[in-house]
Amino acid sequence: MRSLTTGRAALIAPAVALLALLLLALSSLIAASVVVPGGPWYGHYRKFFGDDLYVAYIYRSFRVAAYTTVCALVIGYATAYVMTRVSMLTRRLIVIVLILQFFSVSVTRIYSIILLLGNNGVVNRTLLGIGAIDAPVRLIYNELGVVIGLVNAALPFAVFPIYSVLERIPISLREAAHTLGAQRTRTFWQILFPLSLPGVGASVVIVFLYSLGAFATPLLLGGGFVDLISVFSYEQAINFSNYGFAAAGAIASSALGLAAVYGFTALLERQVRTA
Amino acid sequence: MRTNYSIPAVLATIVIGMMPAFAAAETLVIQTWSGVWETGARAVGDSFAKKYNVEVKYELQQNTRLGIAKLRAQAASPTIDIAFSTNDALEQAASENLLVPVDLKAAPGLSALPQKFVHKNYVEVMNILFGFVYRKDMAAFELTKWEDLADPRLKGKLGVPTAQFAGGRWLIMAALANGGSENNIEPGFAFLKRIKPNVLSFYSTDGESVKVIQSGEVAVAGFGILSDFAKLLGSGSPYRFVIPDGSPVLTSVVSVGMANPRNAALSLKFLEHIAQPEAQAAYCAVINCTPVNPKASPPDAIKDFRPAPERIYAADFSTINKKLPEWDEWYKKEIQAR
Numbered sequence: 001m002r003s004l005t006t007g008r009a010a011l012i013a014p015a016v017a018l019l020a021l022l023l024l025a026l027s028s029l030i031a032a033s034v035v036v037p038g039g040p041w042y043g044h045y046r047k048f049f050g051d052d053l054y055v056a057y058i059y060r061s062f063r064v065a066a067y068t069t070v071c072a073l074v075i076g077y078a079t080a081y082v083m084t085r086v087s088m089l090t091r092r093l094i095v096i097v098l099i100l101q102f103f104s105v106s107v108t109r110i111y112s113i114i115l116l117l118g119n120n121g122v123v124n125r126t127l128l129g130i131g132a133i134d135a136p137v138r139l140i141y142n143e144l145g146v147v148i149g150l151v152n153a154a155l156p157f158a159v160f161p162i163y164s165v166l167e168r169i170p171i172s173l174r175e176a177a178h179t180l181g182a183q184r185t186r187t188f189w190q191i192l193f194p195l196s197l198p199g200v201g202a203s204v205v206i207v208f209l210y211s212l213g214a215f216a217t218p219l220l221l222g223g224g225f226v227d228l229i230s231v232f233s234y235e236q237a238i239n240f241s242n243y244g245f246a247a248a249g250a251i252a253s254s255a256l257g258l259a260a261v262y263g264f265t266a267l268l269e270r271q272v273r274t275a
Numbered sequence: 276m277r278t279n280y281s282i283p284a285v286l287a288t289i290v291i292g293m294m295p296a297f298a299a300a301e302t303l304v305i306q307t308w309s310g311v312w313e314t315g316a317r318a319v320g321d322s323f324a325k326k327y328n329v330e331v332k333y334e335l336q337q338n339t340r341l342g343i344a345k346l347r348a349q350a351a352s353p354t355i356d357i358a359f360s361t362n363d364a365l366e367q368a369a370s371e372n373l374l375v376p377v378d379l380k381a382a383p384g385l386s387a388l389p390q391k392f393v394h395k396n397y398v399e400v401m402n403i404l405f406g407f408v409y410r411k412d413m414a415a416f417e418l419t420k421w422e423d424l425a426d427p428r429l430k431g432k433l434g435v436p437t438a439q440f441a442g443g444r445w446l447i448m449a450a451l452a453n454g455g456s457e458n459n460i461e462p463g464f465a466f467l468k469r470i471k472p473n474v475l476s477f478y479s480t481d482g483e484s485v486k487v488i489q490s491g492e493v494a495v496a497g498f499g500i501l502s503d504f505a506k507l508l509g510s511g512s513p514y515r516f517v518i519p520d521g522s523p524v525l526t527s528v529v530s531v532g533m534a535n536p537r538n539a540a541l542s543l544k545f546l547e548h549i550a551q552p553e554a555q556a557a558y559c560a561v562i563n564c565t566p567v568n569p570k571a572s573p574p575d576a577i578k579d580f581r582p583a584p585e586r587i588y589a590a591d592f593s594t595i596n597k598k599l600p601e602w603d604e605w606y607k608k609e610i611q612a613r
Binding site for chain 2: 051053111114115118119120141219220223224225235237238239240241242
């Protein structure tokens with residue numbers, strides 16, 4: 001009995017330590033955001049929300065995160081679905097590709113996208129070569145480029161939660177629906193998709209929060225036009241030593257992000273209960 | 276009689292093994308940038324280690340401002356003794372009391388440098404030159420002056436830095452090229468508005484400035500560091516680096532500061548060491564920079580770019596550091612937005 005308790009404590013201790021560290025970091029961030037020399041405690045927040053330049057970081061971050069989430073979800077769901085229908089060998093191959101993608105160095109991955117989609121990239125040179133376009137199409141240095149980069153990076157986060165749920169749905173359910181005369185589309189929307197919602201929910205939350213906090217991808221693929229909130233915080237904290245203002249932006253973004261995630265999960269739970 | 280040599284042999288091994296540790300008891304920790312900058316710092320640091328029989332360790336900073344952030348984070352108990360940085364960043368560090376004052380009386384070796392390079396809290400050691408670089412195979416004409424960056428033939432072919440690049444020097448250069456200065460930035464802002472239609476993308480580091488032009492994304496990098504491009508130049512090269520005639524020349528000065536009061540004596544010796552012509556030449560041979568010690572020669576690769584000393588502009592970075600956040604806001608609203 002004692003050994004069981006000790007074992008549990010040993011397992012819980014790292015989690016408590018991690019949580020304590022997280023809370024400590026978060027509280028120091030909050031504290032920094034409300035310390036305003038010679039001004040009211042909310043001074044940094046007033047400056048942040050009082051200037052369109054800074055509010056635009058929030059809008060842009062949420063917009064890019066939303067586009068990325070939708071795109072990653074569609075591609076991720078399709079990939080996960082395919083993984084449940086193919087042979088073991090093909091499935092392993094897809095898993096290997098996704099894992100390699102996950103562990104590849106982000107800057108290298110981003111530069112490979114530039115070499116592919118840039119003005120002088122493979123896509124534009126091919127299109128110019130076959131006469132489909134007269135001038136290079138701008139595929140990067142805009143929100144499209146950032147979304148492409150983020151979807152590319154976030155795809156493993158989208159695929160695996162959905163796949164883990166899809167593979168547990170008994171095949172007999174699909175067969176029963178088919179026996180009862182349901183078409184594939186109807187089977188998918190009325191049986192498979194509702195049952196896979198927990199996986200979809202997990203994917204959405206992970207990909208959305210990952211995109212919201214992305215740094216290198218928007219910095220390099222946005223070409224200076226699509227800086228997200230992380231770039232704002234970095235610049236203020238590191239380049240201008242303005243920690244309080246950087247913290248205010250980070251706290252505002254995190255609070256809004258958490259609110260969005262909370263709203264989404266509440267909606268999803270209701271949907272799952274009624275499904 | 277059989278003699279057992281094993282115990283003396285083990286003892287001898289231990290003693291010999293410990294000798295270097297005793298001999299090089301003093302350690303100097305140098306913080307520098309990575310890549311070629313680290314190689315340059317090692318060229319100086321390793322000769323220092325040999326000369327004074329000390330151990331020199333190197334810690335890398337991802338960029339100048341992160342280097343200062345690291346000094347700030349460990350201010351209570353510094354582990355970095357020597358910080359390689361730029362003059363503007365060390366000015367900022369000094370204003371935050373992160374540097375140990377340079378004791379000139381205890382460092383006669385610093386008299387090797389013109390005294391304008393020896394400051395209260397740091398020493399300027401090498402000049403890095405700025406200009407613009409273009410690809411001859413992609414630009415439709417020969418670029419010779421700053422105003423050429425506004426030529427409509429470069430529409431969508433120009434990459435320029437963010438306002439924070441190199442401590443705001445891009446903004447200062449824009450002002451200087453148009454009759455302004457850090458105290459009269461408006462002519463620079465007007466110039467930046469003129470070149471805006473040509474801008475394809477912005478870069479925030481010098482590494483990015485090289486990559487965007489090497490990959491053929493842009494034909495012109497509007498503001499860059501000669502040291503980064505020197506290796507790409509030469510006869511037959513598609514790249515051309517231009518420091519336009521007429522306007523003042525802006526430089527970044529590689530500077531060295533002492534961050535650890537507990538190791539100030541050894542750090543001061545390093546400052547004296549890097550002030551000498553041999554160390555300066557060794558560093559610049561790697562970095563492709565101009566030594567500030569007049570007895571040291573710059574490497575051949577950049578001799579053609581050595582501007583007359585009177586053209587080099589001494590920017591006031593205490594003013595620039597104060598105004599940069601405000602200028603950055605303007606730049607983001609007016610230039611770095613579609």
